[in-house]
Amino acid sequence: GAVVSQHPSWVICKSGTSVKIECRSLDFQATTMFWYRQFPKQSLMLMATSNEGSKATYEQGVEKDKFLINHASLTLSTLTVTSAHPEDSSFYICSARAGSYNEQFFGPGTRLTVL
């Protein structure tokens, strides 16, 4: 099946710094990628949808200036958490969809801890 990777798998940073998370589709071209965050014992919350070469569409309540998303190629999307604070500590998961396929393939997730 299709594989989606994320890097890093975990990251610890100081408050006020920025962190970039990469999401790659390894064996298919992803026309659309999605970013989710998940707090402990909670469900996944969709943050934004990104299409290759265009601006991301953010869900209501998600700060676009804080969570910068770039989908520069058909195999790579990045999420940058700017000026991270402890409340941004969470599990960030990306998914990718190929063209007209109905299935989304999820990455393994990135654990962000902000001290």
Added chain:
Amino acid sequence: LAKTTQPISMDSYEGQEVNITCSHNNIATNDYITWYQQFPSQGPRFIIQGYKTKVTNEVASLFIPADRKSSTLSLPRVSLSDTAVYYCLVGDYNQGGKLIFGQGTELSVKP
């Protein structure tokens, strides 16, 4: 996007068949029904997808009645490794493919 309702948790024993039912009363004509499995600190894993009637693959079956207002994921002969959270989602993938996750069902399989 149609909202889904599932039991918060279920318990089972190894070797039993587990059926998890999901309600989606407002499902639209173009919506598909998809089930995902998630283990702690991992991304969700696709289990099965269907539109109507019954779909079966190597790990599960999905039963969808004619009115499509609910669906049932059936896991045959569960093992301890099936302990996970199971999410039912509905969505029209031709309209951007957004998936809105509900609360999911936490399945606990005991020896």
